[in-house]
Each structure stands twice: as C-alpha cells, then as structure tokens.
Amino acid sequence: MSENNAGFNGVAGTAAQKRKKEGMWKQAWKRLTQDRLAMIGLVGLILMILVALFAPLLTPYAPEEMDFININAAPMRGHPMGTDALGRDYLSRILYGARFSLGLGISSSLFSSILGVAIGSVAGYFGKRVDNVIMRMCDIFQSIPGMMFTIIISLLLGTGYVVTILALGIGHATHTVRLTRAQVLSVRKAEYLDAARTNNCGAVRIMFRHILPNIMSPMLLEFTMSIARMIQYSAGLSIIGLGVQPPTPEWGAMLSAGRNYIRSYPHLVMFPGVFIFLTSFLINLLGDGLRDALDPKLRK
Amino acid sequence: MPDVIEVRNLKKYFDVSGGVLCAVDGVSFKVEKGTTIGIVGESGCGKSTLGRTIIHLEESTDGQIFFNGQDVTRLKSRELRRYREKVQFVFQDPYSSLNPRMTIEETIQEPLRMSRRYDKARLGQAVAELMERTGIEERLAQSYPHELDGGRRQRVSIARALALNPEFLVCDEPVSALDVSIQAQILNLLMDIQEESALTMMFITHDLSVVEHISNTIAVMYLGQLVETGSTQELFAHPLHPYTKALLSAVPSIAIHSPSRRIILKGELTSPINMGPGCRFRSRCRHAGPECEGDQRLEEVRPGYFVACCKVSGPK
Amino acid sequence: MIEIDANNTLLSIRDLVVEYSSAGEVIHAVNGVSLELEKGRSLGLVGETGAGKTTIAKSILRILPSPQGRVKGGEILFCGEDILQRPESRMLEIRGEKISMIFQDPMTALNPTMTVGEQVAEVVRLHSDAGGADAQKVALRMLKRVGIMADRYHDYPYQLSGGMKQRVVIAMALVFKPELLLADEPTTALDVTIQAQILEVIRRYKNKFGTSMILITHDLGIVAENCDTVAVIYAGRIVEAGTRDDVFDKPAHPYTVGLFQSLPGYSKGQKRLRPIMGLPPDPRQAPAGCSFRPRCPRAKEGCGEADIPERVLSPTHSCRCLYPEVH
Numbered sequence: 015m016s017e018n019n020a021g022f023n024g025v026a027g028t029a030a031q032k033r034k035k036e037g038m039w040k041q042a043w044k045r046l047t048q049d050r051l052a053m054i055g056l057v058g059l060i061l062m063i064l065v066a067l068f069a070p071l072l073t074p075y076a077p078e079e080m081d082f083i084n085i086n087a088a089p090m091r092g093h094p095m096g097t098d099a100l101g102r103d104y105l106s107r108i109l110y111g112a113r114f115s116l117g118l119g120i121s122s123s124l125f126s127s128i129l130g131v132a133i134g135s136v137a138g139y140f141g142k143r144v145d146n147v148i149m150r151m152c153d154i155f156q157s158i159p160g161m162m163f164t165i166i167i168s169l170l171l172g173t174g175y176v177v178t179i180l181a182l183g184i185g186h187a188t189h190t191v192r193l194t195r196a197q198v199l200s201v202r203k204a205e206y207l208d209a210a211r212t213n214n215c216g217a218v219r220i221m222f223r224h225i226l227p228n229i230m231s232p233m234l235l236e237f238t239m240s241i242a243r244m245i246q247y248s249a250g251l252s253i254i255g256l257g258v259q260p261p262t263p264e265w266g267a268m269l270s271a272g273r274n275y276i277r278s279y280p281h282l283v284m285f286p287g288v289f290i291f292l293t294s295f296l297i298n299l300l301g302d303g304l305r306d307a308l309d310p311k312l313r314k
Numbered sequence: 315m316p317d318v319i320e321v322r323n324l325k326k327y328f329d330v331s332g333g334v335l336c337a338v339d340g341v342s343f344k345v346e347k348g349t350t351i352g353i354v355g356e357s358g359c360g361k362s363t364l365g366r367t368i369i370h371l372e373e374s375t376d377g378q379i380f381f382n383g384q385d386v387t388r389l390k391s392r393e394l395r396r397y398r399e400k401v402q403f404v405f406q407d408p409y410s411s412l413n414p415r416m417t418i419e420e421t422i423q424e425p426l427r428m429s430r431r432y433d434k435a436r437l438g439q440a441v442a443e444l445m446e447r448t449g450i451e452e453r454l455a456q457s458y459p460h461e462l463d464g465g466r467r468q469r470v471s472i473a474r475a476l477a478l479n480p481e482f483l484v485c486d487e488p489v490s491a492l493d494v495s496i497q498a499q500i501l502n503l504l505m506d507i508q509e510e511s512a513l514t515m516m517f518i519t520h521d522l523s524v525v526e527h528i529s530n531t532i533a534v535m536y537l538g539q540l541v542e543t544g545s546t547q548e549l550f551a552h553p554l555h556p557y558t559k560a561l562l563s564a565v566p567s568i569a570i571h572s573p574s575r576r577i578i579l580k581g582e583l584t585s586p587i588n589m590g591p592g593c594r595f596r597s598r599c600r601h602a603g604p605e606c607e608g609d610q611r612l613e614e615v616r617p618g619y620f621v622a623c624c625k626v627s628g629p630k
Numbered sequence: 631m632i633e634i635d636a637n638n639t640l641l642s643i644r645d646l647v648v649e650y651s652s653a654g655e656v657i658h659a660v661n662g663v664s665l666e667l668e669k670g671r672s673l674g675l676v677g678e679t680g681a682g683k684t685t686i687a688k689s690i691l692r693i694l695p696s697p698q699g700r701v702k703g704g705e706i707l708f709c710g711e712d713i714l715q716r717p718e719s720r721m722l723e724i725r726g727e728k729i730s731m732i733f734q735d736p737m738t739a740l741n742p743t744m745t746v747g748e749q750v751a752e753v754v755r756l757h758s759d760a761g762g763a764d765a766q767k768v769a770l771r772m773l774k775r776v777g778i779m780a781d782r783y784h785d786y787p788y789q790l791s792g793g794m795k796q797r798v799v800i801a802m803a804l805v806f807k808p809e810l811l812l813a814d815e816p817t818t819a820l821d822v823t824i825q826a827q828i829l830e831v832i833r834r835y836k837n838k839f840g841t842s843m844i845l846i847t848h849d850l851g852i853v854a855e856n857c858d859t860v861a862v863i864y865a866g867r868i869v870e871a872g873t874r875d876d877v878f879d880k881p882a883h884p885y886t887v888g889l890f891q892s893l894p895g896y897s898k899g900q901k902r903l904r905p906i907m908g909l910p911p912d913p914r915q916a917p918a919g920c921s922f923r924p925r926c927p928r929a930k931e932g933c934g935e936a937d938i939p940e941r942v943l944s945p946t947h948s949c950r951c952l953y954p955e956v957h
Contacts (some may be wrong), residue, residue: 205411208371209474212403213425214395227415353888356821366934465907493678493848498892505901520821527903528896566851568893570878573855578830579823582791 040142042231045307052303058296064114077263086279097256097279098272108264108285115293118179118248119241125183126244127237130190132230135221137191138198149195152188160185164247168256175264179255182244193236195227231308239301242294249290265290315347316382316384318482318514319368326360326367331589337363339538340377342436342612345482345531350508350515352529352546353560354522356583360538361518365484368516369401370394381482399429402475406487408467417472418445419455419526425477440477448473449503465496469503476507484516489524492568501528521563528551530629532559537586537594540612544619593623601625639707640842641667641810646704648685648694648866657913659685661866661921663705667810667859672836672843673684674853674874676889677863680910686863687812689714690844691731692721708810726757730803734815739802740787746794746798747773747783753802772801776831793824797831804835811836811843817852827834829856850889854878859946862886865911865921882943882954884926904956920951928953 046052065072074092077083081093082103089096095104137148155163164185173176201207202225210224249266251257253273258264260271265286272282337360345351347462353361357547366372368379370389378387386397405411412421422441433438442565445452448469468488475483485504489497505528507513519525526546532609533543534555542555553559560577567574581598593610596602602617605624632658648660659662660682667673675683688694689701692713693716705712713724714859733739741749749771754760762766770780775798775931813832814894816824833856836843843854853874860877863872870883881887888906890896908925919934920926930953938950 131423205405205407206413208366209403210372210410210413210424210469212398213474214398214428215424223416224413228413277594315776331944356823436891465909495678495906496890496909498894502903502905523893523895560823564822566825566829566849566855568850568854568878568896569810569872569888570854576830582777582793582824583821619769 016025035209038273043305046303049303049306051299052307055296055299055301055303059293059300061290062112062293062296063116065109065259069106069113069280073103073109075103075106075292077102077107077110078261080197082218086275086282088279088281096279098268101273104281104285107268108265108289111263111265111268111286111289114175114258114262115245115248115266115290116241116259118182119245119293122179122182122186122244122248123237123240125179126186126240127190127233129183130187131194131226131233133187134191134194135198135225138195138202139217141219141227145195148191152191155188161247161250164251165254165256167253173256173259173260175262178251181251181257182247185247186240186244186297190233190236190240194229197232198225201225201228235301235304235308238297238304242297242301245290245293249286315348317344317380318347318480319481320344320377320380321368321517322380322586324364324367324379326372327375330587336538336589338367339586339589341538341540342377342537343533343543345514345516345559347423347481347514348508349530350514350517350528352525352532353516353518353535354492354520354525355535356520356561357515358537358583358585359535360586362486362536364535365403365486365516365518368547369403369484370397371403399425399478399585401479402478402480402484403480404468404471404475404483404485404488406490408471408491409459410462412467414459417456417458418450418462421459421470422473422477429478444473445476447507448476449499450615464492465499468492468500472500472503472507479511480513482514482516486518487520488517490519490521497524504528520608522562534561537583537589539594540622541610541619542604542621544610544616544621548616548619554579554615554626555595555623556601556625557597637667638668640669640709641665641844642703642707643686643690644707646686646689646706648682648689648701649700649702650695650698651700652698655914657864659699660689661915663863663866663868664704665868665871666859667842667844669809669842670840671858672845672856674857674860675844675846675863676848676850676853676860678910680913681863681867682943683685683863684814685866686815687731687844687846690810690812691725691729692718693725693731726753726803726808727806729810729812730806730808730885731814732796732799732803732816734818736792736799736819737787739799740795742787745784745786746778746790746795747785750798752802753805757899758808769801769850772805773798775802775835776801785950791824792796792820793827798821800828800831800835804841807839807841809839809842809868811845812846814846815848816845818847818849832856834877862889865913866923867950868953869922869951870949872944876944876947880943880955880957882945882947882949882957883951884928884953884955885922885924886949887955910916 019138079102083101084093084097085101086099087093087097092241093103093105095108097104098107133148137145150285164181167181168178168183207220210220212230248257248264249269252266252270258267260267268286269283272286321408324338324341328337337595339567343351344459353364355361363372367374374387378385380386381397381401389397419441422444423437426437426440442452444456450466450473451628454462454466462470489500492500501524507517517525517528529546531544532546532549533540534557536557542549542553542558547585549558553562560579563574563577578599583590593606596606610622610624612622615621615626643663643665646660648665648672650657650659663686665673673933675686677683694700701714706714708729709825713721717894740746747769751765754765754768769781773783774780778794778797778801782790789896790798817828819827829852835841845853847853859873860871861868862877862883864885868887870877870881877886881890889903892906894903906925911921911924923929923933932952940948940950940951941954942948943954
C-alpha cells in the first residue's frame with residue numbers, strides 16, 4: 015500500500031501496483047483459504063491422505079493378519095472397529111483401505127482427465143470433421159448408461175486394481191471430453207489466439223500456451239469432484255462382483271464383502287460406508303470452495 | 315512512393331445458413347509506403363474481415379493481394395511465416411487480445427521467440443526497448459493483463475505487433491474501447507511510431523473523427539464493397555457518394571454555433587447474404603432510381619478519387 | 631449555488647454520496663454531487679468510464695445493486711419529494727410512470743422469450759387498468775411513434791437489429807409520458823447513422839411532450855446537439871456545470887479543457903493530439919483535495935489540501951477548481 019498517494023508526479027498505476035506479481039493462482043489460493051468450509055474439506059482430505067501414506071505406522075495389525083478367535087467381532091477392546099469374517103482387524107483394513115480407495119479415485123480421475131482433455135481439446139481446436147467424428151463417438155458412448163459402460167469395460171478387461179482404474183477412467187472420459195471441448199470453444203474466438211497465429215505460433219504452442227492455461231480452472235474443478243464419484247463408482251462395481259477384488263482392503267470391496275452379513279454384523283458395512291461418504295463429502299466441500307475461488311464472478 | 319499493399323478485386327465469402335455471406339465483395343485499393351489508409355464503415359460492412367483477410371487470418375475467396383509488388387494471395391507455410399513477420403495486426407478489444415495467463419513480458423516476447431532470431435540476452439533487451447518505445451512502465455513487465463487498464467493493454471498489444479519491425483500494420487478499431495483522453499494517448503503513440511519507422515498502416519474504424527485525424531486516404535465501405543475512396547481532405551470536404559454524405563452528417567459535432575444539416579437515413583444496414591446486382595445502398599438512398607438497379611463500379615471522378623454511384627457525374 | 635427558479639425545478643440532487651462495498655473494499659462512486667434540472671430541459675452528464683454517471687441515474691430510480699451499493703448521504707428531490715425517503719411502494723409508482731430509464735445495451739433490457747409488442751403491452755398492464763386489447767392498442771401506438779411498424783409487433787428481440795431493439799426499449803420507457811427520462815449512453819452500442827435515428831426519435835418525443843431528460847454520455851458531440859445544460863463529472867464529483875454554451879465556449883475546469891483537447895478534430899490542422907496525462911484515480915481511495923490534481927497541468931500546492939469549493943463564474947456557470955481557465 016506504499017502507493018497510497020498514487021503519484022502527484024503523473025501516471026498512477028492503480029490496481030497494478032497493489033497486486034504486483036501476484037499470479038491468478040495465488041489469488042485463487044488466497045480466496046480459497048478464506049472459505050471456511052473449503053478449508054475443512056482440504057484439511058480433512060490432507061489428513062485422509064496422511065493416514066493413507068502412514069497406514070503401516072498407525073495400524074495395530076497388518077491388514078491380512080487374521081485373528082481366529084475373533085471372527086466377525088463387533089467393535090471391542092483391541093479391535094476398535096471389530097473384525098471381519100476372516101478375523102482381520104477392521105480398523106487396520108479401513109486405514110489401509112484409504113490407500114487403495116483414495117489412490118484409485120485419484121488415479122482414475124487423473125487418467126480420465128488426461129484422456130478427456132487430450133481428446134476434447136483436439137475436437138474443440140480443430141473443429142469440423144475431427145470434431146464431428148469425436149463428438150459422435152461420445153454420443154454413442156454416452157447413450158449407454160454410465161455405469162453400464164464401465165461394467166462393459168470391466169467385463170472386457172477383467173477385474174483387479176489397475177484394470178478398475180482403467181475401466182473407470184475410460185468410462186468417465188466422455189464427460190471430460192465434452193467439458194474440455196466446450197471450454198476450448200469458449201476461448202477459441204478470443205483475439206489473443208488470432209494474435210498468436212499472426213505471431214507464427216504453431217498448433218502445439220497455441221494449445222499448451224494459449225488455450226489450456228485459460229481453461230485450467232474448470233478442468234481442475236472437474237478433476238477434484240470426479241475423485242469422489244470414482245470412489246463411489248468403484249464401490250458399485252465391487253458390489254456386483256467386478257472392480258477391485260478381495261483381499262485388497264479397498265473400501266468398496268470391503269463394503270461388498272460385508273453385505274452378506276449386513277443383518278448380523280452391520281459394522282462390516284457401516285465403517286467402509288461411512289468412510290466413502292466422509293471422503294466424498296470432504297471432496298465436495300473443497301470442490302465448491304474451489305469453484306468460488308477460481309471464478310470469483312460466480313460468487314453471491 | 316511504392317505501394318506496400320495492393321488489393322485487387324478481393325472477395326471473402328462465408329457459407330452461412332441461408333446462403334452465402336459476401337463479407338468482402340470485390341474490394342480494390344493501394345496503400346503507399348509510409349501512409350495510412352482509413353477503412354470506414356458501420357458494423358457488419360466487412361471492414362474487419364477485409365483486414366483479417368489481408369493478414370491471412372482468413373483465406374480469401376477470390377482476388378489478389380500484393381505485398382511490395384509480390385503476389386501473397388496464396389502462401390505456403392514457410393512463406394506465410396515470413397509474411398506474418400512483416401505484416402502485423404492490432405486488435406480491437408484490449409480485454410480479449412492479450413492472453414490472461416501470460417505476463418506482459420511474455421506477451422511481447424512471443425513474436426521474437428517465434429522468429430528464432432533472438433538469444434536470451436537480446437530477447438530481454440528487445441522487450442525492454444519495445445516497452446520503452448510504446449510507453450509501458452518497466453515495472454509492469456511481470457504484471458498480468460487483468461492488472462492493467464485498457465490504454466496500457468492496448469500499448470502492450472501495439473508493442474507485440476511492432477516486435478519484429480513490420481512494414482504494414484493493420485489496426486482494427488484500436489481505440490474504440492477506450493475513453494477519449496486515453497484514446498488520444500494511443501493515437502499519438504501510433505502516429506509517433508509511424509513517423510519514426512515509415513510504417514504503412516491500415517486503420518479500420520467506425521469513428522470518422524479518428525480516421526480524419528490519422529489517415530492520408532480513406533475508403534468508405536458499405537455491405538462488402540467500397541463506395542468512395544480518395545484523399546482524406548477531399549473526402550471530408552466534398553463527399554460525393556450519398557452514403558458518405560449521410561455518414562459524415564450523422565457524426566455529432568461539438569461545434570455548437572455552426573450546426574450542420576443532418577441527413578437521417580431510413581432503415582438499417584442489412585447483412586450481405588445472397589446479394590443480387592445493383593447498388594447495395596439503394597434501399598436507403600433518397601436519390602435511388604431505376605438506373606441504380608445495375609452494378610455500380612468505382613469510377614475515377616477526380617484524379618485519384620473514386621466513387622461508385624451512377625448519380626455522381628464525373629469527367630468520363 | 632447557481633440560482634434556479636425553484637418553481638420550475640423538476641429534479642434537485644443535493645450532496646449525493648454513494649458507495650459500493652465488495653470483498654471488504656469500499657468504492658467511492660459518487661462523492662457529494664449536486665444537480666438541478668428544470669422542467670422540460672435536458673441535462674448532459676459527461677464523464678469517462680467509472681466516473682459515477684450511471685450510479686447517479688440508478689440512485690435516482692433507487693435501483694442500485696443491493697446490498698453492495700448504498701446511498702450514504704444527500705437527498706434527491708423530485709417535484710419537491712425526497713425520493714430517497716419514500717417507501718418502496720411509492721417508488722413502484724414513480725418508476726416507469728414519472729421517471730424512466732433507457733440503458734446502454736438494449737439486449738439486456740428486453741426479455742428474449744417474449745415478443746416485443748407484448749413486452750410493451752405488459753408495461754401498460756402493470757401500470758394501469760388497461761386490459762388485454764386496450765394495452766395492445768396502446769403498445770401498437772407507442773411502437774409506431776418510435777418508428778416500429780405494426781407488423782413487427784409479434785417479433786422476438788433476436789429478430790430485430792440493435793437500433794430496432796433500442797426503439798422498443800424507448801417505447802417501453804416512454805409509454806406513460808414520464809416527466810423525467812434518464813438515458814444512459816442510449817446510442818453507444820449503435821452505429822452513427824442509427825445513433826442519429828435514435829436521437830431524432832428521442833428529440834421529437836421530448837419536444838412533443840415537454841419531457842425532461844438526463845442524458846448520460848461520454849460523447850461531447852451528442853451533448854452539444856441534445857442538451858441545454860451540461861455537468862462534467864470526474865471521479866464522482868461534478869467538476870463543472872453550466873449551460874451548454876458556457877461549457878462549450880468557455881470550459882473552465884482543466885479536466886473539461888482536457889476532454890475537448892483530446893478530441894481529434896478539436897484543433898484543426900494540429901497533428902498531435904493533446905491527451906490528458908495519466909489515469910483516473912482509484913475509486914477505492916478517496917484522495918484529499920482535488921481528485922484531478924495528479925493529472926492536472928495547473929496543479930499547485932493548495933490543490934491537495936481541502937475539498938475544492940464550488941466557484942461561481944457566472945449566474946449559470948460554476949466549477950470546482952482553484953485556478954479555472956479564464957476566457
């Protein structure tokens with residue numbers, strides 16, 4: 015605020031000086047930190063990730079370790095969340111599960127974003143025939159109910175952790191393709207792209223330097239929100255016997271395994287369910303905050 | 315002086331639903347080195363498309379473009395690269411012509427980097443010189459466009475266009491988004507630059523007082539065609555085409571003691587879709603008669619002064 | 631204060647202060663504006679982007695964006711009635727019937743899903759007892775008056791050009807023969823030949839019904855041709871006010887002088903223009919003294935100290951400058 019007397023000596027540089035060298039991302043971050051709900055979401059998620067990373071240090075048992083005396087035990091001393099049908103400590107499995115569930119959510123979102131942004135920006139930038147072909151393919155894929163499509167891919171690729179990531183990623187990519195294409199189209203008419211062309215920028219440079227940075231914020235938002243959806247989808251897949259398979263302690267898989275005992279041992283369903291819910295909730299809190307922070311015009 | 319740019323019978327058509335939009339329909343003119351031509355017309359008359367076609371942001375449908383005597387109508391990618399270093403564009407909207415995610419320095423650097431003729435040290439020096447030349451304070455180098463006012467953004471846009479010392483500069487309404495006091499600063503800057511470097515300019519605008527000030531010759535455009543062209547002084551003193559007359563009379567004047575007679579045109583500019591033959595202005599023209607059904611050609615009524623109207627008699 | 635015949639005053643604004651607050655920052659949009667408008671006259675409010683012109687108009691109609699915009703002080707007397715103190719129900723009567731506004735962008739003023747004729751008829755129905763057919767008749771007559779033929783009654787806004795849309799907006803604003811018309815840059819979005827048409831429509835209407843007008847514009851030429859009195863506004867303050875001839879023949883404030891000199895064609899034959907240096911001040915910081923001081927060629931020590939008092943140059947002409955241009 016040193017420029018309070020913005021220049022008796024002529025040119026006043028009003029806003030420019032005050033926010034000197036503050037990039038847009040930095041400003042967005044500042045706005046985000048002022049949003050209490052978003053910060054709850056962010057801190058909660060960071061905790062969750064820390065738990066995932068340090069699961070071996072936090073858990074009393076290995077996730078595969080069986081306790082034959084206590085099978086399907088309700089929460090008790092020594093097993094705060096009880097045990098499952100094989101006598102494995104449920105707390106340990108839930109904490110390890112954070113690794114697999116968050117990992118699966120993040121990597122399948124990342125995969126679907128990269129795939130979707132790549133295809134969508136090609137469609138939006140080149141337009142005409144390319145666009146037409148890509149969009150008609152999207153139409154076809156999207157006319158299959160979302161879950162069904164993922165199921166078909168899972169059936170084709172088989173089950174397992176990595177395969178589930180691929181199946182969810184591909185199944186979800188059409189959405190990102192459309193979003194990216196719409197975003198590219200919205201900046202395509204901007205005069206700075208014409209300027210880039212008259213300055214001899216090639217298609218690659220225009221794409222990476224002039225288009226993508228300007229559509230980053232909605233894409234980042236989409237990426238964040240889709241993590242929650244991916245975790246939920248994966249649980250759905252597990253329930254019908256696809257997706258991640260036991261003994262991997264992924265929450266969806268645990269939920270699925272526990273559903274046979276839902277009447278007698280509800281804790282087997284409840285704990286993974288609560289954690290899936292909690293993670294999704296935190297992500298959505300963060301996502302809503304991100305939306306406001308990235309696009310302050312939308313506020314109020 | 316030799317002609318830097320010559321355009322012969324240039325046409326640019328767009329396919330639209332319902333037919334063909336003749337945005338530019340047979341336009342011819344020449345621009346001498348070191349002079350400025352003003353292209354005047356109302357929105358939708360095709361003046362921006364004309365500018366964009368000349369710098370190859372749009373490919374022409376027909377006709378020819380010459381740059382320093384060479385035909386540049388169709389260019390291969392390598393020739394196009396070289397052409398674009400010589401012919402530059404200043405855009406209308408200072409809010410959309412700069413990439414919001416690039417700093418001022420990066421923006422001005424871009425053409426220099428793309429030319430691959432500058433190493434890092436010379437790049438920095440060249441940018442500093444450009445900023446000084448266009449009156450942008452050094453401390454703004456790392457700022458982003460949203461931190462700048464409209465006038466400064468337009469300076470950045472001009473600096474970027476001047477980076478490679480172009481010979482021909484097309485300015486598309488460069489000051490119409492700015493307040494008058496800022497507008498005057500930018501016009502002065504453009505005139506200074508022209509004086510320093512004998513730049514040839516094409517100035518596209520709807521603002522007649524601005525073109526009168528900055529141009530040597532003027533071409534008045536109506537629905538894709540030129541209706542009148544000649545030296546600025548002559549055109550403002552003795553406009554001949556009924557459209558030019560109406561246009562000039564419509565400008566509100568600050569001369570409160572010498573009110574001019576206003577010609578109020580009926581109707582509005584339509585869009586030039588599927589144009590038939592005949593004078594395109596005739597539906598709004600109060601002199602229109604049966605002879606206007608035929609095509610109008612630009613006729614030289616005075617040396618170097620052309621009008622496309624059969625009602626204007628000149629030495630044949 | 632310039633002497634005004636009180637009986638003939640339609641609108642009188644005194645010391646109006648308006649602020650916007652957003653994200654903890656306060657923007658000083660209008661900083662003590664006083665204006666007088668006589669019946670049947672038109673006032674040109676001239677200034678650059680962000681000077682506070684539109685804010686004044688919106689304050690008169692009490693349509694400032696809520697809750698950001700707030701009138702902090704002053705009074706607005708319309709026919710002797712302080713409209714800032716009246717309940718919203720009274721404003722509903724005043725708006726449209728007594729005071730109307732035309733906005734810069736006709737597109738945002740029209741509902742894209744309703745035919746233009748119906749939109750005019752709707753205004754009639756809202757403000758009177760006229761039923762369906764009567765309202766339609768009034769709407770048709772009004773549209774004809776602004777130059778829109780009956781066959782366009784059932785057109786949607788997108789089917790009309792910018793000039794036609796602005797005519798519809800004018801028809802809606804004038805349907806009840808308001809006493810005061812606030813025209814906020816009514817032709818800025820239009821081409822010059824269309825601008826001439828629209829101004830002609832407004833002028834003819836005004837002459838016929840004796841409507842008063844505040845014409846907000848940045849174009850001094852439009853003011854010269856359409857206004858009786860002029861107020862030049864800079865950074866939320868009126869820096870010069872007077873009759874049209876006062877201000878155009880003898881501009882006194884350095885800002886007014888600068889505005890004229892910035893115009894291409896003001897001084898014929900001169901190649902270089904004489905722009906005002908620098909930029910308008912940041913409206914978030916209210917500077918002490920004259921707000922034009924940083925850009926002023928005449929600025930001296932005393933300019934930065936206190937608020938500049940109004941200085942009466944003639945019974946009709948005043949300015950806020952310690953060192954006004956002498957003619």
